Amino acid sequence: MFPRPQIDSASEVPLYRQLYIQLKDWIESGRLSSGERLPSTRGMAGLLGLNRATVSAAYSLLEAEELIQGHVGRGSFVIGDAGTGRPGLDWDQVLDGPERLPAPLTHASEAAISFATSSPCADLFPLEEFRAACGEALAGPRAAAILQLGSPSGYPPLREYLLARGAQDGTLHPQDEILITNGCQQGLDLVGRVLLRPGDVVLVEDPIYPGVKHSMARTGARLVGIPVGPNGAGPDVLGRALVREKPRLVVITPNFHNPTGTTLPADAREAILERTREAGAVLVENDSYGELRYQGEALPPLKQLDRSGSTVLLRSFSKVAFPGLRVGWITAPSALIALLTEAKQLVDLHTDHLSQAVLLQFAESGRLAEHQARVLAAGADCLAAALESCERCLPAGTRFTRPRGGMNLWVRLPAPLDSLDLLSRAEREGVTYLPGRYFEVARREPGGLRLSFAGLPPEKIRRGVAVLGKVFSSELERLGAPRRAEPAPAMV
Amino acid sequence: MFPRPQIDSASEVPLYRQLYIQLKDWIESGRLSSGERLPSTRGMAGLLGLNRATVSAAYSLLEAEELIQGHVGRGSFVIGDAGTGRPGLDWDQVLDGPERLPAPLTHASEAAISFATSSPCADLFPLEEFRAACGEALAGPRAAAILQLGSPSGYPPLREYLLARGAQDGTLHPQDEILITNGCQQGLDLVGRVLLRPGDVVLVEDPIYPGVKHSMARTGARLVGIPVGPNGAGPDVLGRALVREKPRLVVITPNFHNPTGTTLPADAREAILERTREAGAVLVENDSYGELRYQGEALPPLKQLDRSGSTVLLRSFSKVAFPGLRVGWITAPSALIALLTEAKQLVDLHTDHLSQAVLLQFAESGRLAEHQARVLAAGADCLAAALESCERCLPAGTRFTRPRGGMNLWVRLPAPLDSLDLLSRAEREGVTYLPGRYFEVARREPGGLRLSFAGLPPEKIRRGVAVLGKVFSSELERLGAPRRAEPAPAMV
Numbered sequence: 001m002f003p004r005p006q007i008d009s010a011s012e013v014p015l016y017r018q019l020y021i022q023l024k025d026w027i028e029s030g031r032l033s034s035g036e037r038l039p040s041t042r043g044m045a046g047l048l049g050l051n052r053a054t055v056s057a058a059y060s061l062l063e064a065e066e067l068i069q070g071h072v073g074r075g076s077f078v079i080g081d082a083g084t085g086r087p088g089l090d091w092d093q094v095l096d097g098p099e100r101l102p103a104p105l106t107h108a109s110e111a112a113i114s115f116a117t118s119s120p121c122a123d124l125f126p127l128e129e130f131r132a133a134c135g136e137a138l139a140g141p142r143a144a145a146i147l148q149l150g151s152p153s154g155y156p157p158l159r160e161y162l163l164a165r166g167a168q169d170g171t172l173h174p175q176d177e178i179l180i181t182n183g184c185q186q187g188l189d190l191v192g193r194v195l196l197r198p199g200d201v202v203l204v205e206d207p208i209y210p211g212v213k214h215s216m217a218r219t220g221a222r223l224v225g226i227p228v229g230p231n232g233a234g235p236d237v238l239g240r241a242l243v244r245e246k247p248r249l250v251v252i253t254p255n256f257h258n259p260t261g262t263t264l265p266a267d268a269r270e271a272i273l274e275r276t277r278e279a280g281a282v283l284v285e286n287d288s289y290g291e292l293r294y295q296g297e298a299l300p301p302l303k304q305l306d307r308s309g310s311t312v313l314l315r316s317f318s319k320v321a322f323p324g325l326r327v328g329w330i331t332a333p334s335a336l337i338a339l340l341t342e343a344k345q346l347v348d349l350h351t352d353h354l355s356q357a358v359l360l361q362f363a364e365s366g367r368l369a370e371h372q373a374r375v376l377a378a379g380a381d382c383l384a385a386a387l388e389s390c391e392r393c394l395p396a397g398t399r400f401t402r403p404r405g406g407m408n409l410w411v412r413l414p415a416p417l418d419s420l421d422l423l424s425r426a427e428r429e430g431v432t433y434l435p436g437r438y439f440e441v442a443r444r445e446p447g448g449l450r451l452s453f454a455g456l457p458p459e460k461i462r463r464g465v466a467v468l469g470k471v472f473s474s475e476l477e478r479l480g481a482p483r484r485a486e487p488a489p490a491m492v
Numbered sequence: 493m494f495p496r497p498q499i500d501s502a503s504e505v506p507l508y509r510q511l512y513i514q515l516k517d518w519i520e521s522g523r524l525s526s527g528e529r530l531p532s533t534r535g536m537a538g539l540l541g542l543n544r545a546t547v548s549a550a551y552s553l554l555e556a557e558e559l560i561q562g563h564v565g566r567g568s569f570v571i572g573d574a575g576t577g578r579p580g581l582d583w584d585q586v587l588d589g590p591e592r593l594p595a596p597l598t599h600a601s602e603a604a605i606s607f608a609t610s611s612p613c614a615d616l617f618p619l620e621e622f623r624a625a626c627g628e629a630l631a632g633p634r635a636a637a638i639l640q641l642g643s644p645s646g647y648p649p650l651r652e653y654l655l656a657r658g659a660q661d662g663t664l665h666p667q668d669e670i671l672i673t674n675g676c677q678q679g680l681d682l683v684g685r686v687l688l689r690p691g692d693v694v695l696v697e698d699p700i701y702p703g704v705k706h707s708m709a710r711t712g713a714r715l716v717g718i719p720v721g722p723n724g725a726g727p728d729v730l731g732r733a734l735v736r737e738k739p740r741l742v743v744i745t746p747n748f749h750n751p752t753g754t755t756l757p758a759d760a761r762e763a764i765l766e767r768t769r770e771a772g773a774v775l776v777e778n779d780s781y782g783e784l785r786y787q788g789e790a791l792p793p794l795k796q797l798d799r800s801g802s803t804v805l806l807r808s809f810s811k812v813a814f815p816g817l818r819v820g821w822i823t824a825p826s827a828l829i830a831l832l833t834e835a836k837q838l839v840d841l842h843t844d845h846l847s848q849a850v851l852l853q854f855a856e857s858g859r860l861a862e863h864q865a866r867v868l869a870a871g872a873d874c875l876a877a878a879l880e881s882c883e884r885c886l887p888a889g890t891r892f893t894r895p896r897g898g899m900n901l902w903v904r905l906p907a908p909l910d911s912l913d914l915l916s917r918a919e920r921e922g923v924t925y926l927p928g929r930y931f932e933v934a935r936r937e938p939g940g941l942r943l944s945f946a947g948l949p950p951e952k953i954r955r956g957v958a959v960l961g962k963v964f965s966s967e968l969e970r971l972g973a974p975r976r977a978e979p980a981p982a983m984v
Contacts, residue, residue, distance in 0.1 A: 002660075035666050035799075037659030040652075069666060071826075074655055077666035089802040091827040094687070094774060122636040130639065131630045138623045144614040147622065149815035163566055167529030174527050174561060174569035182674065182840035189839050195586070215838045282586060307527075308580040323641035324845035334563075335583040346707045347681050348674035352844040353816035 002039055003031065007048050015050055016057035023058065027067050027078055038068060038076045111432035113464035115451040118258055118407045119323045123457070124378055129367045130322070130358075137361040146357045152345035154180025154329070155356035161363065162329050170304040171313055177337035179344060180351050182326035184288045187314035188215045190330070190347070191249070191284055194339045196221045201247040203281075205233045207410070207439030207448065209258040212251055212286065221248075225441030230401065232257055232264040235271035242279035250281050254302055256289035256406025259439045259450035263404065266299050273306050283311045288328075291320045291372065292454070293405035294380035309333045317359050319407065320372055325355040379405070385458035386451060386465065393469030395476050400451075407454035410436075413447035413472055416479060420446070422471060431467045494531055495523065499540050507542055508549035515550065519559050519570050530560060530568045603924035605956035607943040610701075610750055610899045611815045615949070616870055621859045622814070622850075629853040638849045644837035646672025646821070647848035653855065654821050662796040663805055669829035671836060672843050674818040676780045679806040680707045682822070682839070683741070683776055686831045688713045693739040695773075697725045699902075699931030699940065701750040704743055704778065713740075717933030722893065724749055724756040727763035734771040741774050746794055748781035748898025751931045751942035755896065758791050765798050775803045783812045783864065784946070785897035786872035801825045809851050811899065812864055817847040871897070877950035878943060878957065885961030887968050899946035902928075905939035905964055908971060912938070914963060923959045 005022045007015060026032045038044065041059060045052040059076055062068040070076045138146065142157065153159060159178055166172030181187045188211070196202065198220025204212055206225025217223055224245050226233040233252060242250070252272065254264040264272070276283045285302045303313035316328030330340060344350070362368050386409060390400045397414030413419060420435040436448025453461055497514045499507060518524045530536065533551060537544040551568055554560040562568045630638065634649065645651060651670055658664030673679045680703070688694065690712025696704055698717025709715055716737050718725040725744065734742070744764065746756040756764070768775045777794045795805035808820030822832060836842070854860050878901060882892045889906030905911060911927040918924060928940025945953055 037656075037664065037666075040656075043656075071666070074664075074669065075659070079666070088800040089769070089772065089774065089825075091801070091825050095827055095831060117641065119641040122640045125636050125639045127630065127635045127639075131627060131635075134626050134630060135623060138619065138626060143619045143623075144617050145816075147617045147619075147814035147816045148614045149609065149611040149810075164529075164532075164535075167567065172529065172566075174529075174563065174571075177566065182844065185838070186840040211838065211841070218838060277581070280581065282581065309583070310581040318641075322639035324637075324639045326840055326842070326844045333581075333583050335587055339587060346677070346703065346710060347839070348678040348818055349703070350818070352674065352818045352847050354847045354850065355844050358846065 002036075005048065007050065016054045016061075019044075019048070019050070019055065019058035020061045023062055024065070024067060027062075032078045034078055036078045037074075038078070040075050111427050112430040113432070113456065113460050113467070115431070115433040115453065115456070115464060117455055118450075118452045119455050120319065120375060120407070121378065121382075121455045121457065124371075124375055125322065126367070126371055126374075129371070130362065133362040133365060133367055134358050136365065137357040142357065146353045148353075150350045150353050152179075152341050152350045154178070154351055155353050155360070158327075158356045158360040161360055166331055169301075171301050171331055173307070173309065173333075175309055175333050176331055177334040179330045179332075179337050179340050180356060181314075181328045181330055181344065182348070182351050183318050183323075183328040184286060184314045184316040185211050185215070185328075186326070186344075186347075187316075187328055187330045188212060188251070188284070188286065190340045190343050191312055191314075192216050192219045192221070194336070194343050195249060195282060200249070201245045203238065203241055203245065203247045203250040204441060205251075205253065205257060205260075206441035206443045207259055207436060207445065208251075208441055209253075210438055212253075213439075213441060216249070216251065223441055225443060227443055228257065228260050228262055230262060231268060232260075232262045233268075233272070235268050235275060238272055239275040242275050242281060246279070247281050249284055250276050251284045251286060252302065253286040253288070254290070255287060255299070256292060256403050256408070258289065258406070259408050259434070259436075260410040261401045261403030261406050261408045262410075263299065269299065269302055269305055273302055273308075273311070277306075277308045277310050281310070285311055285313045287313060287315050288319050289406040290315070292376070292379055292407065294376055294383050295404040303331060312336065320375060321359065321362070321368060325359060327351060327355050327359050379407075379454055381458050382453045382456065382461060385461040386453035389462045389465035389469075390451075393466045395469065395473040397476075398472070408450050408452050411447075411449050411451055412445065413449070414476070415447060417472060417475060418446040419449035422475060425475070426468055426471050429467045429471060431464045431471075433468070494528075497540065499542065508546045508553075511536075511540070511542070511547065511550035512553045515554055516557070516559060519554070524570050526570055528570045529566075530570070532567050603919050604922040605924070605948065605952050605959070607923070607925040607945065607948070607956060609947055610942075610944040611947050612811065612867060612899070613870065613874075613947045613949065616863075616867055617814065618859070618863055618866075621863070622854065625854040625857060625859055626850050628857065629849040634849065638845045640845075642842045642845050644671075644833050644842045646670070646843055647845050647852070650819075650848045650852040653852055658823055661793075663793050663823055665799070665801065665825075667801055667825050668823055669826040671822045671824075671829050671832050672848060673806075673820045673822055673836065674840070674843050675810050675815075675820040676778060676806045676808040677703050677707070677820075678818070678836075678839075678843075679808075679820055679822045680704060680743070680776070680778065682832045682835050683804055683806075684708050684711045684713070686828070686835050687741060687774060692741070693737045695730065695733055695737065695739045695742040696933060697743075697745065697749060697752075698933035698935045699751055699928060699937065700743075700933055701745075702930055704745075705931075705933060708741070708743065715933055717935060719935055720749065720752050720754055722754060723760060724752075724754045725760075725764070727760050727767060730764055731767040734767050734773060738771070739773050741776055742768050743776040743778060744794065745778040745780070746782075747779060747791070748784060748895050748900070750781065750898070751900050751926070751928075752902040753893045753895030753898050753900045754902075755791065761791065761794055761797055765794055765800075765803070769798075769800045769802050773802070777803055777805045779805060779807050780811050781898040782807070784868070784871055784899065786868055786875050787896040795823060804828065812867060813851065813854070813860060817851060819843060819847050819851055871899075871946055873950050874945045874948065874953060877953040878945035881954045881957035881961075882943075885958045887961065887965040889968075890964070900942050900944050903939075903941050903943055904937065905941070906968070907939060909964060909967060910938040911941035914967060917967070918960055918963050921959045921963060923956045923963075925960070 041052050041055040044055045068076045069079050196219040200221045202216045202221045205228045226238050303311045312332040399412045401410045420437050434450045436445045533544050533547040536547045560568045561571050688711040692713045694708045694713045697720045718730050795803045804824040891904045893902045912929050926942045928937045
């Protein structure tokens with residue numbers, strides 16, 4: 001236990017100085033030893049009934065005298081000869097091997113309006129309903145089984161539910177099995193681990209979600225990008241790449257592709273299946289967004305159309321329900337699922353039971369369907385606001401996709417605008433987004449950027465896009481580019 | 493939707509036959525298409541108000557005529573030309589590369605008394621208390637943040653709690669950081685991924701939990717086993733192996749080692765640290781069981797003793813609380829944590845938020861401490877029952893460890909008994925365990941077996957060990973081995 005400093009509020013010595021003197025004394029006398037952690041400023045303030053600023057002032061003095069050292073997010077530690085008395089492990093040398101990621105995948109920004117995160121609006125979360133589903137799941141006869149160690153395949157009642165659902169929507173073929181994963185990202189990771197060897201080729205869309213790119217690249221595979229047009233990856237370009245590159249895997253996001261928001265038309269789906277099958281490659285269908293369709297008719301999943309058993313379908317509850325709960329699933333031929341299940345067991349034994357059970361209860365009680373209806377209604381408004389503002393506010397020469405669902409749209413600014421260069425200016429105006437650079441495989445698109453619209457209320461979308469429009473337009477003006485009066489043409 | 497068969501309970505045609513005829517007609521007429529899934533027998537029985545056996549009988553007829561095909565656990569599917577009309581992907585060829593695991597890691601057995609699983613007794617789970625913690629976690633102001641996408645480092649309030657706990661128990665040094673993982677198993681996996689390259693050497697205890705062995709081996713590393721004696725891995729043997737093998741990693745379970753139950757004494761801890769540091773290797777301290785001490789004083793974690801920054805500590809809530817909730821954490825120097833966090837993000841974005849939040853609430857409300865007290869009291873009884881029965885019932889010449897905590901003890905049967913050969917006989921008598929073969933690295937110990945005692949009530953432990961004693965003794969007799977009257981000596 002950390003000793004409690006004595007503070008005399010009647011003394012003439014200022015409170016922060018009393019605290020400083022006492023801590024300094026304890027450090028110098030060895031009562032606090034090297035490496036020991038001080039309580040957080042909040043904790044110490046609470047403990048002593050002081051203002052937090054008072055504690056901060058005392059800590060700052062100690063830090064200035066190099067008696068303690070602050071580490072962001074971890075608190076302050078007493079400095080001493082800890083770890084210096086003996087030669088420690090040289091982590092720089094130990095960690096020389098692994099390659100670092102080029103940039104953070106999620107962009108944590110304090111901007112007032114963030115188009116940077118492809119996740120739903122937290123205001124939509126039905127907290128009462130969710131709590132009720134939790135209570136019900138844990139009140140049932142299965143409660144103890146939920147808390148107990150489980151099977152690497154997943155929580156059996158949820159797996160049963162997903163099998164029935166797959167049989168009903170035609171994505172579960174007779175030779176197929178299901179493995180429950182920690183969301184789609186783990187599905188990708190497991191598939192990459194089991195199927196890829198260094199030097200293998202993987203075809204991916206370009207631009208692509210960095211989670212796909214880095215997860216595949218980490219296995220030592222070589223990524224080849226298939227350019228995404230207004231209707232997703234074109235089957236002809238893909239077909240030629242299949243012949244030329246002989247990939248082992250093809251990863252496709254057919255619905256509301258991240259980052260572009262594009263969707264593969266039905267005939268392209270058939271064509272891609274046919275060509276992948278001919279090439280003997282495995283097709284990974286990343287369907288994180290498929291259920292978030294705000295307009296038009298649903299198109300059949302590749303997995304449903306595929307009778308050859310070449311398709312591995314990745315789905316998840318994250319986007320349509322709660323991304324903080326990491327539950328997804330892989331539907332694939334049972335020979336592959338057996339290997340994926342072995343890998344899953346080594347990776348983390350099994351997916352968390354509590355979330356599996358609660359999501360099952362949320363679904364079986366009809367709450368998921370109700371929630372989804374609300375999410376779809378809200379998403380439609382967000383999408384409409386995003387498209388309308390892009391059309392109205394972005395400078396002439398800008399192109400953008402017109403998704404009919406999902407969470408993202410893709411903007412291509414006119415040359416010579418560079419979305420990465422402009423990001424800091426936008427952030428100074430309180431708006432952020434992810435520049436195209438994050439998503440590129442090989443194709444450079446300096447003007448590309450992703451707008452994630454589904455996590456914001458429509459009026460924030462309008463305000464945010466208006467700010468971006470001004471930033472981009474003023475830069476164009478500064479560069480002396482001709483200002484055109486006509487509205488921005490859509491990419492599709 | 494599956495069409496609803498018409499059943500006439502007044503008809504003279506037996507119910508199962510009515511169902512059979514109708515389904516057969518639908519399949520042959522194409523109303524049910526190839527690959528379609530029939531409702532489960534339970535589902536169909538419920539739908540039609542029939543007995544489940546009636547439905548099974550109808551399905552069996554259809555199966556006998558090869559009109560449908562049953563797949564265990566997935567239901568029955570209409571057979572047709574699905575997947576045979578066109579040449580499908582040859583999964584045997586595709587999956588030729590990856591190596592299969594030699595045997596299942598968890599042993600799902602229907603034996604009445606199972607010593608096979610190293611997990612707590614579900615009867616101890618405080619379901620009411622757990623439900624209350626859930627409700628509280630979700631009623632607070634953080635509820636929406638729990639459901640929203642989070643940080644790869646972990647749920648911030650839980651991380652804060654763990655940092656404070658680490659600072660208090662001396663396992664968090666100034667240069668350290670914490671990453672929250674899906675239990676210790678994911679900690680191992682991430683450490684292996686980030687630090688190991690094919691050909692690297694890893695020292696592990698022999699015998700060892702297969703989850704450690706396979707997780708490390710999968711990276712392409714070469715495993716070298718350090719024999720486990722009554723006091724765990726000996727520092728001298730380990731020291732020589734460090735010099736000879738120049739390993740990159742040393743994985744040690746200092747407390748109540750799985751599978752042997754042994755604990756490293758304090759001086760051995762210091763010696764191992766010193767030698768690992770001299771060799772420049774990274775020491776991974778797998779401390780899944782440390783909190784489950786039923787007797788004696790706790791020994792300092794290696795991580796606490798280590799001032800050189802060479803130790804990576806893996807801990808988890810699984811063993812002391814609920815293994816179905818997959819939440820653990822890694823404490824390590826921040827340079828390593830940064831890389832592990834990047835890997836974590838690619839692997840599954842972040843650990844499930846719901847379980848993190850509920851476990852935090854369970855801990856902060858004092859319920860975890862209360863639960864732990866009950867677990868320790870129960871564990872002490874289980875341990876006593878296990879030791880006492882081993883002493884009383886196992887045949888002369890048997891040796892076994894005397895753990896003072898944890899979930900497992902290790903039995904070494906006298907030659908020529910083979911624990912794997914005897915398993916099926918024990919299972920016929922309703923008792924199961926895991927033979928030593930599952931745990932071996934290089935050292936053959938045909939007589940070795942693991943008894944996991946913590947998941948069973950004491951009277952079941954006594955009955956189970958008595959059965960094993962009879963099976964083993966009668967085999968010794970059959971082999972004509974001399975029967976000795978003295979009790980089995982303990983291994984320590």
